[in-house]
Amino acid sequence: MDYKDYYQILGVPKQATQDEIKRSYRKLARKxxxxxxxxTDAEERFKELGEAYEVLKDPEKRAAYDQLGADWKAGQEGFKPPPNWNDDFEFTGGGYTTDTGHSADFSDFFESLFGRRPSNQDYGAGVNSRTRPLRGEDSHAKIHIDLTDAYQGTTRSIALHTTQLDDNQRPKLIERTLNIKIPKGIRKGQSIRLxxxxxxxxxxxxxxxxxLEIEFNPHPLYSLDGRDVFLKLPIAPWEAALGAKVKVPTPAGEVEMKIPANTSSGKRLRLKGRGLPSQEPGDFYITLEIVLPSHLSAAEKALYESLQQAAADFNPRASLGEQR
Structure with missing residues (x-):
């Protein structure tokens, strides 16, 4: 996927006012x-112009697009939006249509930034639309929360970035702060409505x-899949061989778990109902990883050598057909 320089497509500088962008678009659209x-390339150019104008005519999309920085050049290949590039950035809801009212068919580049949404509601249609009260459009933003927020539920303050036009009709970022209630058990991809x-x-x-669409901050211990939570738990070789009771950290607190004897590395154990809370709570999965001491003392080395001699008939790679 190639990066698209919408300013270059419309033939305007990055500092152009909204009126300058509109005039340039109309001139090129007629051409x-x-x-x-x-x-010969009129249809493709016209489509490109419409896409560029869709972004730059909208102060919200234009300000967000400008956040990508100046490192990308038109035609540069292999573009991927930076991770979480538009987090906490507020966009007006609704979809995308051309100035003629038809549904727009935009590029993969556009959809990687702004997504694909259904067509806008025509808020201005109907008799007396200039005087009758009209509901404002919905807006949306993506926010990150911690896993413990979803386990416990909490209230927290968030800062959202949106835009407004300055005296020169150029978009500028502004920030507003909201206090929101995060419900217990909320999952990735769900939204909080304000x-x-x-x-x-x-x-x-x-x-x-x-x-507000929910994403989770990366956690050093846990990963998520829907309501299920996953942890890689290091265990000692003797715990794997002999079995043991160990304490397992979970987002809701420590849990004591029994490790069966003769457990292999990679074995997965389940704590039912210990995932994200819900009417049908998720499960908590533990993958065991056998870990050796980083340094063996002489006594420890001697014990492993004794074990090697005592278990001389054991071949851990027998299933691979390996011969001794």
């Missing part, structure tokens, strides 16, 4: 409109809603 243009925290209404209409 490359497939119904009138004689250019009523009337979206875009303001028109003519006295109520504001839209704000939807």
């Amino acid at each position: 490359y409109h497939p119904d009138v243009s004689q250019e 009523p009337q925290q979206g875009n303001p209404g028109i003519n006295g209409g109520e504001a839209g809603d704000l939807y």
Whole structure:
């Protein structure tokens, strides 16, 4: 997937005002409109112009696009959005249509940044739309929480970035802070709805809603799959051979677990119902990893040598067909 320089496509500098972007788009759109243009690549150019204008005409998308930085150049291959590049950035909800009202078909590059959504509701349609109250559009943002937040539920303060036009009609970032309640058991990909925290209404209409999509911060111990939680647990060779009772850390506190004797490295054990809480809670899975001491004393080395002699008939690679 190639990076697209939307400023270059529209022939405007990065510092262009919104009016300058609009004028350039209209001029180029007339030139490359497939119904009138004689250019051989008119259809493709017209499509590119529409995509570039969709981003740069919208202060929110334009400010977010600018966050990618100046390191990427038009035509550069192998583009991938930086991880979490648009976290805590607030976008107006709704989908994407061209100026003619038809559903837009945008590139993979566009969808990797802004996704694909259903068509916008026509908030301005109907009789007396200029005077009657109209509800504001919904907005959405992605936020990161800790795993313990989902286990316990909590209230926390978050900062969201959105945009507004300055006196020169250029978008600038602004920040607003909200206190939100994170419900116990919330999962990755679910959304928290904040009523009337979206875009303001028109003519006295109520504001839209704000939807916060949940992502989890990386954890040094645990990984997640839906409601299930996973942990790699180091154990000593003698614990694997003889069995043992060990304490296992979980996001809800320590749990004592029995390791069966003759346990191999990689064996998975399950603590039922110890995953993310819910009416049907997830499970907590422990993968055992046998770990040797980083340094063997002379006495320890002698014990391993004695074990080697005592277990001379044991071949751990017999299943591979390896001969002694």
